[in-house]
Amino acid sequence: MATKEPSFIERTRRAQLIDVTIDAVARHGYAKVSLARIADNAGITKAAVLYHFRTKDAVVEAAYRFVLDALVEDVAVAVEAVDVQERPQAYVRAMLGHLRAHRGHTRMLIERLGNIAPEHTPEQRWRPLADLIDASVRARGTDGVDSRTLAIITGGAIDAIVTERLHDSEYDSAAAGESLTTMLDAAMG
Amino acid sequence: MATKEPSFIERTRRAQLIDVTIDAVARHGYAKVSLARIADNAGITKAAVLYHFRTKDAVVEAAYRFVLDALVEDVAVAVEAVDVQERPQAYVRAMLGHLRAHRGHTRMLIERLGNIAPEHTPEQRWRPLADLIDASVRARGTDGVDSRTLAIITGGAIDAIVTERLHDSEYDSAAAGESLTTMLDAAMG
DNA sequence: GTCTATACACGGATAGAC
DNA sequence: GTCTATCCGTGTATAGAC
Numbered sequence: 001m002a003t004k005e006p007s008f009i010e011r012t013r014r015a016q017l018i019d020v021t022i023d024a025v026a027r028h029g030y031a032k033v034s035l036a037r038i039a040d041n042a043g044i045t046k047a048a049v050l051y052h053f054r055t056k057d058a059v060v061e062a063a064y065r066f067v068l069d070a071l072v073e074d075v076a077v078a079v080e081a082v083d084v085q086e087r088p089q090a091y092v093r094a095m096l097g098h099l100r101a102h103r104g105h106t107r108m109l110i111e112r113l114g115n116i117a118p119e120h121t122p123e124q125r126w127r128p129l130a131d132l133i134d135a136s137v138r139a140r141g142t143d144g145v146d147s148r149t150l151a152i153i154t155g156g157a158i159d160a161i162v163t164e165r166l167h168d169s170e171y172d173s174a175a176a177g178e179s180l181t182t183m184l185d186a187a188m189g
Numbered sequence: 190m191a192t193k194e195p196s197f198i199e200r201t202r203r204a205q206l207i208d209v210t211i212d213a214v215a216r217h218g219y220a221k222v223s224l225a226r227i228a229d230n231a232g233i234t235k236a237a238v239l240y241h242f243r244t245k246d247a248v249v250e251a252a253y254r255f256v257l258d259a260l261v262e263d264v265a266v267a268v269e270a271v272d273v274q275e276r277p278q279a280y281v282r283a284m285l286g287h288l289r290a291h292r293g294h295t296r297m298l299i300e301r302l303g304n305i306a307p308e309h310t311p312e313q314r315w316r317p318l319a320d321l322i323d324a325s326v327r328a329r330g331t332d333g334v335d336s337r338t339l340a341i342i343t344g345g346a347i348d349a350i351v352t353e354r355l356h357d358s359e360y361d362s363a364a365a366g367e368s369l370t371t372m373l374d375a376a377m378g
Numbered sequence: 379g380t381c382t383a384t385a386c387a388c389g390g391a392t393a394g395a396c
Numbered sequence: 397g398t399c400t401a402t403c404c405g406t407g408t409a410t411a412g413a414c
Binding site: 122160161163168176180187 | 310311315338341342345349350352353357364376
């Protein structure tokens with residue numbers, strides 16, 4: 001039972017709305033994005049926006065999804081390009097690199113990741129990295145490593161580095177990433 | 190010229206409002222606290238709340254301040270109780286310990302720290318720990334350590350550990366703290 | 379000095395006109 | 397399929413009761 005194919009206008013409008021929403025969040029922050037602002041920047045009325053999305057949150061969620069998918073895709077490619085032992089470090093570098101390359105996406109991602117969305121458990125955030133860590137330590141022959149904690153620590157550290165760079169564009173997030181990978185490497189034995 | 194002494198009722202009401210606000214945030218999250226809810230839980234009207242505080246944000250800010258002051262005080266005592274070399278580790282332990290002891294304060298703190306308040310630069314967050322790290326490495330005779338980055342990484346890691354515990358009260362944040370202090374110790378040379 | 383009543387502006391959501 | 401009119405909730409300002 002395939003759902004109805006969306007029309008051309010439908011897809012165009014949704015893409016446009018996602019685009020202006022990402023922009024609005026980058027400019028004014030997650031909390032201050034109003035439906036009116038999104039509608040205004042898209043050149044339509046509030047109700048017209050709510051025709052294409054059920055609620056305002058759905059618009060923002062879609063924009064977040066878009067940005068997140070780009071990140072996940074990018075990181076996945078980078079991670080798979082290297083040897084199993086080096087994947088956790090590649091994860092860190094790819095994450096920071098992607099956000100440096102897509103500065104407009106940064107604020108959206110960090111402000112959302114910080115918040116607690118009912119439907120996204122924190123596990124979804126650390127599980128992928130924890131799996132990479134498990135595989136890496138297995139390949140190294142080390143053991144006794146708590147991959148969950150290591151992934152949580154590393155993820156939090158990445159957030160903090162990115163946040164710092166968002167406020168100070170002179171901050172060298174690549175160098176910070178190297179410090180982090182070094183610490184991670186040592187912790188994995 | 191000293192500012193006017195606040196009356197008994199004034200101090201009592203403010204304390205009560207701060208209390209119900211902390212509770213409301215712990216229950217429903219930072220974003221969903223409305224002035225109406227605060228007023229309701231305190232048994233007065235919205236306007237009465239705004240008599241004691243200029244705006245809704247001022248109420249929430251005061252509640253945040255209250256919770257933050259308790260944390261800072263607690264951590265400062267713990268840090269000063271130990272030797273200079275061990276202070277960064279004591280900072281981590283005290284931070285996690287305090288949040289374990291005041292679970293009702295946790296959500297308030299992390300949701301606020303995540304957000305970007307215009308008046309609070311991120312430096313205020315990492316500077317104290319960076320100073321402890323600087324003093325510690327000086328005492329150890331190590332050098333070449335980027336204390337800013339190390340503080341940012343550690344602070345982000347603490348946030349992530351606390352967030353995880355907020356969602357899974359079975360999670361052993363003390364053990365995670367030990368992993369973190371070990372990593373920090375290694376990074377300081 | 380402390381509070382209630384009321385009124386307004388704005389944001390989000392819905393019903394129904396076109 | 398798109399937008400107008402409208403409604404409800406939230407934050408804020410003012411007047412005035414006690």
